[in-house]
Amino acid sequence: MTTTPTRTPPTARQGPLPDPARLRAAVEEYAHAFRATALAMDEPGADPRTLNPVVHDAYFPVLLGLPPAYNPDPLIVDGRPCHLHSCVERVVVYERLAWGDAALMVAAPGPSLSGVLTEELGDDDQKERYYTTLAARPTWTFFALTEPHAGSDATALTTALTESGTESGTEPGTGSGGSGSYRLSGVKKYIGNAVRADLGVVFARIRPGPVGVVAVLVEPTRPGFTATALPTTGMRAIGLSEVRLDDVPVSRSDILGMHLSATRRGIVGAMRTFNRARPVVAAMALGIAQAAWDYAAVHRRALRADESHAREVLRRRLAGTRRLVLAAAEQADRDPGDGTVASAAKYRAAELALETAEYALGLFGPGARLEHPLLDKLHRDARAFEFMEGTGTMQRLNLALGHRKGRILDD
Ligand SMILES: Cc1cc2nc3c(=O)[nH]c(=O)nc-3n(C[C@H](O)[C@H](O)[C@H](O)COP(=O)(O)OP(=O)(O)OC[C@H]3O[C@@H](n4cnc5c(N)ncnc54)[C@H](O)[C@@H]3O)c2cc1C
Structure with missing residues (x-):
């Protein structure tokens, strides 16, 4: 899809969500196309922009997940347009495509x-700018929150947004002598796709305290922006990067959420974004788990009793976790302010991905990683899911908080 979209007002979803099995079947071809390049994409330095033709062809319009007003060419399931805009639709599709290759999915x-955040915090002009860019051509985006010394504790981030002509610590646009132009300085680490991105968001501090954080829309072509690829063992295709920001120029119109109260911007926006993203990350982990399980089922048919028992236990856990992921997606679509079930799903699915890959590798004995490179990759990719969108410990802390607030386990 490279046409300029016809702007029509976003339409409310018509009728019920598509049947998950039929939605999944609609992307089956793409899942196999992903799988076909999974090992090639795993080579260090492999670039999804050149290596996988489907990125520029068939699957691009399907996966974008643009709002209806910007996507005139959506997937059609059961005769209805399916924009993959709801979390429930996304978990079904992302699981299957991650079965093909989770790394390519993220890459x-x-x-x-960044789209979820822009939708959460952006004003009409910012959304127009963001989505018009993405609708015009294949556009890679990034979301830069993590810093070398502020990963799990995002409130400790130190990247600074300083208004020219004012002291740091002044509310944007309100300081005496404020110019409406700013400078962004700091370092971000473990940022997916930053080395190849065309647009993204950077979280930065405009003043001390938890509500002193804002997110800004930035193009990496701006002076002072440098992204460097980090070597990684798993999820290699995603171009994990370190981003250096040396006095990157920013204007007031780049700051997301200026029409909202200070408490709604920044970290609160990030948390709501994570609550909507975690079910999708959980779905991708589930895709890895299912891929490892399927691989073992196809390549190792005769099992000992204990192996067969372990396989059955994993099959049931896959089914149970899939239900949990769907419940988390429904919750996120209903109320993105409550991420309790999303944390449970992400924690469980990440754990299951690793355990299933370990089980599958164990079935093939010494040399399994060399003789079964896809399993080796699945196992390495699974490890990344412990960290993406927050570590397992942080998910359990969220669960405990949700429990104390009576959001779960209160029957
Ligand atoms: C594949 C991949 C892609 C990523 N993509 C992005 C991206 O696009 N954008 C982005 O901003 N970030 C991204 N990240 C970074 C990711 O969000 C962080 O790795 C994660 O938030 C953890 O931060 P950290 O690595 O600094 O670990 P730390 O926060 O330093 O944690 C280290 C350990 O301490 C534990 N810990 C930390 N705090 C507590 C606490 N209060 N109580 C108990 N235990 C604690 C953690 O559970 C963990 O085990 C990505 C990471 C990976 C692996």
Whole structure:
């Protein structure tokens, strides 16, 4: 899809969500196309922009997940347009495509986390700017929150947004002598796709305290922006990067959420974004788990009793976790302010991905990693899911908080 979209007002979803099995079947061809390049994409330095033709062809319009007003060419399921805009639709599709290759899924062009944030915090002009860019051509985006010394504790971030002509610590645009132009300085680490991105968001501090954080829309072509690829063992295709920001120029119109109260911007926006993204990350982990399980089922048919028992236990856990992921997606679509079930799903699915890959590798004995490179990759990719969108410990802390607030386990 490279046409300029016809702007029509966003339409409310018509009728019920598509049947998950039929939605999944609609992307089956793409899942196999992902799988076909999974090992090639795993080579260090492999670039999804050149290596996988489907990125520029068939799957691009399907996966973008643009709002209806910007996507005139959506997937059609059961005769209805399916924009993959709801979390429930996304978990079904992302699981299946991650079964093909989770790394390529994250390395794909499209809105990803920065889109969810822009939708959460952006004003009409910012959304127009963001989505018009993405609708025009395959566009890679990034979401830069993590810093070398502020990963799990995002409130400790130190990247600074300083208004020219004012002291740091002044509310944007309100300081005496404020110019409406700013400078962004700091370092971000472990940022997916930053080395190849065309647009993204950077979280920065405008003043001390938890509500002193804002997110700004930034193009990496701006002076002072440098992204460097980090070597990684798993999820290699995603171009994990370190981003250096040396006095990157920013204007007031780049700051997301200026029409909202200070408490709604920044970290609160990030948390709501994570609550909507975690079910999708959980779905991708589930895709890895299912891929490892399927691989073992096809390549190792004769099992000992204990192996067969372990396989059955994993099959049931896959089914149970899939239900949990769907419940988390429904919750996120209903109320993105409550991420309790999303944390449970992400924690469980990440754990299951690793355990299933370990089980599958164990079935093939010494040399399994060399003789079964896909399993080796699945196992390495699974490890990344412990960290993406927050570690397992942080998910359990969220669960405990949700429990104390009576959001779960209160029957
Ligand atoms: C594949 C991949 C892709 C990523 N993509 C992005 C991206 O696009 N954008 C982005 O901003 N970030 C991204 N990240 C970074 C990710 O969000 C962080 O790795 C994660 O938030 C953890 O931060 P950290 O690595 O600094 O670990 P730390 O926060 O330093 O944690 C280290 C350990 O301490 C534990 N810990 C930390 N705090 C507590 C606490 N209060 N109580 C108990 N235990 C604690 C953690 O559970 C963990 O085990 C990505 C990471 C990976 C692996």
